[in-house]
């Protein structure tokens with residue numbers, strides 16, 4: 111009798127144990143999450159079994175997902191977050207949808223009421239499958255513990271092949287406690303990071319694209335985040351130099367090319383583009399979108415480039431995004447690195463002399479205006495001064511995470527990316543306030559060797575302040591910068607530029623964020639004197655533990671730079 115029990119114990123494990131083993135088997139190192147009643151079996155499996163993974167307890171499930179997102183963007187590995195049923199599932203959703211729409215591989219695990227309790231007005235019950243369906247690339251609510259290994263394999267496969275994205279798995283309470291055959295618990299660890307399966311584009315389309323690029327007088331590359339995700343920066347630069355073609359990026363595409371490269375245009379579009387970058391887009395007779403969806407922000411609502419004015423080559427891993435917004439002359443469906451390598455081969459005979467005159471002139475013009483504002487002693491402190499001072503103070507390899515509001519457009523336009531790779535990012539799919547602090551935690555966990563800084567508006571700070579406790583508990587040497595202007599400034603600027611200055615319900619009272627930070631145990635500085643900014647930033651960056659600088663800044667509606675360019 112005893113022997114039979116022993117054999118059975120060796121052959122099967124619980125669903126929760128299988129879930130933990132499946133994560134480990136896919137190479138997961140860290141899980142961000144928050145506990146709940148329905149998660150007790152999962153937490154117990156994490157507590158009991160020797161899996162080697164780290165669990166980071168968060169103070170809100172939304173931030174667990176943002177941490178997983180930041181971790182995935184920097185590491186290229188699947189970011190994992192988890193939360194319980196009901197409020198946990200609804201709170202985690204914003205981070206899942208941001209990752210999915212930003213093509214970030216993120217696995218969201220929610221636990222759920224028992225299958226046997228469904229439909230009986232059970233506390234926290236909601237149809238999690240329906241909730242998560244539009245927010246994910248793939249999702250499943252499991253009914254049987256035996257399905258756990260297969261479901262995890264499917265989730266990892268979908269997250270890291272083709273267009274990266276989010277997956278959701280719901281593990282009901284009794285499914286976590288049911289049996290799973292140990293022999294079923296296996297994984298392909300290469301599915302733990304992106305890009306897991308590279309696919310090359312049709313050689314015929316490569317030939318056609320090569321012909322168009324060769325024949326174009328003013329070709330321009332507009333690159334999204336897939337260049338960095340695919341590790342295609344060198345191939346992109348080789349192709350651009352071969353053609354002497356300028357390279358612009360979206361906000362998510364920053365790091366495809368270093369900003370000091372002679373052909374680097376910087377960010378284009380309505381959230382960080384300027385008159386000068388727009389002129390370069392308008393001058394192109396061929397635009398090659400590289401891993402860029404040609405969405406509303408990058409193209410300033412599909413006006414730049416103007417449809418029909420330039421020939422369009424569109425390269426993306428996802429065929430669904432091609433020809434959606436522009437009539438496309440040549441579609442290239444495939445992995446960026448393979449496709450750009452193929453284009454380089456097709457154009458091997460081409461080597462145009464480098465002519466970066468137009469790009470240089472545009473850059474000089476843009477930065478002349480910026481430098482003037484950046485050296486201003488105006489009070490409240492101008493955002494330009496903050497950008498310039500931080501650029502001077504930070505190591506080139508530092509990681510910067512930006513919230514919407516003032517941070518994203520100003521840092522996208524003017525903060526220099528020194529080198530390639532993902533060093534600066536923002537949540538550009540939904541642009542929800544309150545992303546940067548948590549995403550910076552994830553970025554730091556992924557790459558602790560470099561300094562990580564989160565820049566947020568005070569509107570964003572109000573939506574994420576609770577995670578200061580997580581930062582203090584984990585003793586993370588992050589630096590947070592709050593652009594303090596007591597207003598939802600981006601919206602107020604929109605009311606000014608588009609609605610005759612009829613300001614309505616956008617102002618709030620000032621908060622001393624440095625004192626809030628101190629209450630959590632974060633070292634804080636509050637700066638309102640322009641001359642004190644550099645010293646405060648240097649001290650905060652040098653501080654060994656968590657630090658926060660509250661910068662009393664000029665609100666966006668009073669911006670000296672033509673912010674109306676940015677407001678859609």
Ligand SMILES: Cc1ncc(C[n+]2csc(CCOP(=O)(O)OP(=O)(O)O)c2C)c(N)n1
Nearest residue numbers: 515516542543567568569570597598599600
């Ligand atoms: C969750 C969420 N709600 C509303 C918005 C709309 N929105 C975009 S920018 C913005 C104002 C941002 O204010 P703040 O963080 O204080 O930065 P500021 O613009 O003042 O620099 C708002 C409300 C949003 N992006 N996200």
